[in-house]
Amino acid sequence: MRENELAVEAIDLRKEFSVDDSGKGFMGRIKALFHRRQRKIVAVDGIDFQIKRGEFVGYVGENGAGKSTTIKMLTGILVPSSGIAKVSGIVPYENRKKNAAKIGVVFGQRTQLWWDLPVRESFEMLRVIFRVSKIDFNHQMVRLERALDLEPLLRMPVRKLSLGQRMRCDLAASLIHRPPVLFLDEPTIGLDVLVKDAIRKFLAEINREEGTTIILTTHDMNDIEQLCKRLIILDKGRIIFDGETESLKRHFVHEKVIEIEFDDKESPVEEIPGITVIHEEGCRKWLKFDSDNTSIGEVISFLATNYKIKDLSVKEPSVESIIKNIYMNRVSLSASLEKVVS
Ligand SMILES: Nc1ncnc2c1ncn2[C@@H]1O[C@H](COP(=O)(O)OP(=O)(O)OP(=O)(O)O)[C@@H](O)[C@H]1O
Numbered sequence: 528m529r530e531n532e533l534a535v536e537a538i539d540l541r542k543e544f545s546v547d548d549s550g551k552g553f554m555g556r557i558k559a560l561f562h563r564r565q566r567k568i569v570a571v572d573g574i575d576f577q578i579k580r581g582e583f584v585g586y587v588g589e590n591g592a593g594k595s596t597t598i599k600m601l602t603g604i605l606v607p608s609s610g611i612a613k614v615s616g617i618v619p620y621e622n623r624k625k626n627a628a629k630i631g632v633v634f635g636q637r638t639q640l641w642w643d644l645p646v647r648e649s650f651e652m653l654r655v656i657f658r659v660s661k662i663d664f665n666h667q668m669v670r671l672e673r674a675l676d677l678e679p680l681l682r683m684p685v686r687k688l689s690l691g692q693r694m695r696c697d698l699a700a701s702l703i704h705r706p707p708v709l710f711l712d713e714p715t716i717g718l719d720v721l722v723k724d725a726i727r728k729f730l731a732e733i734n735r736e737e738g739t740t741i742i743l744t745t746h747d748m749n750d751i752e753q754l755c756k757r758l759i760i761l762d763k764g765r766i767i768f769d770g771e772t773e774s775l776k777r778h779f780v781h782e783k784v785i786e787i788e789f790d791d792k793e794s795p796v797e798e799i800p801g802i803t804v805i806h807e808e809g810c811r812k813w814l815k816f817d818s819d820n821t822s823i824g825e826v827i828s829f830l831a832t833n834y835k836i837k838d839l840s841v842k843e844p845s846v847e848s849i850i851k852n853i854y855m856n857r858v859s860l861s862a863s864l865e866k867v868v869s
């Protein structure tokens with residue numbers, strides 16, 4: 528891949544933290560005065576990836592997997608213990624200012640806005656900090672106000688905003704200088720369905736129309752399914768999957784589910800070999816089968832010839848169920864995962 532096509536790159540990137548592991552309680556603190564014990568935590572354990580301009584990548588993993596630590600190294604907040612990070616060719620922790628001008632960052636857990644200032648003034652401060660011209664600022668504000676419905680919020684002090692309102696403002700703030708790369712660390716955490724939906728629509732729009740490269744950390748698998756073509760899964764600081772979200776489905780999902788509505792409630796589907804009824808409601812049944820052993824075509828044609836069917840649809844398993852499965856079966860899946868990574 529050519530250097531100028533790359534938006535983000537991690538080369539054997541690693542981050543360790545030393546934490547004080549002296550005993551707890553009064554005696555522990557006394558002992559610690561004489562003998563301090565340090566414990567090492569490897570938060571990010573030598574990861575490699577390349578993200579091209581315009582990609583929309585989901586970065587997922589269980590709590591403590593190392594996602595935020597990675598984002599902090601890519602945004603220049605943390606210095607890696609070893610390895611290299613590059614964003615648009617810039618090493619973030621060596622050129623914090625230069626990097627900050629070219630990236631947008633949102634940490635869902637905390638705001639980058641000034642708590643007591645009205646939202647509009649926070650935006651104005653950021654305009655000055657990022658040296659955005661008034662014309663460009665006004666132009667971008669019109670767009671952000673419309674897309675994120677900001678107008679009613681602009682005169683309110685940040686501390687009075689609800690979580691969803693604050694998140695919309697934070698997202699707008701991260702985009703005032705129209706950065707080509709956007710890092711989002713759990714931007715949808717705690718938001719209601721409507722706000723999540725508005726934010727997802729907006730992110731899809733800037734990715735599509737402006738070609739903004741987006742790296743999104745989330746625990747909400749709907750974010751991934753709806754937005755991220757590519758998925759990187761982190762487990763205990765290491766990458767265990769890096770590929771297309773669709774290919775994850777293809778590789779790990781052998782079970783398919785057919786939702787079927789029969790004319791007659793008594794249809795004895797239980798007796799078909801290889802097919803299990805997992806749920807039923809009146810004339811509707813949900814049938815599970817292994818697509819490695821039986822093709823969907825075979826199952827559908829068997830059902831259609833032998834039963835009176837009103838309606839039938841094949842359900843794709845959700846990315847959430849696949850990832851849950853990967854977390855739960857790490858050991859047995861590790862061999863096949865390596866195949867997909869490589
Ligand atoms: N400043 C720090 N000092 C010591 N340990 C830290 C520090 N920051 C993170 N860690 C540890 O590094 C590991 C990775 O943390 P990180 O915040 O990157 O996880 P995460 O994947 O973002 O998790 P979550 O989904 O809960 O946000 C954890 O074990 C965490 O306790």
Ligand SMILES: [Mg+2]
Pocket residue numbers: 594595596712
């Ligand atoms: Mg985190």
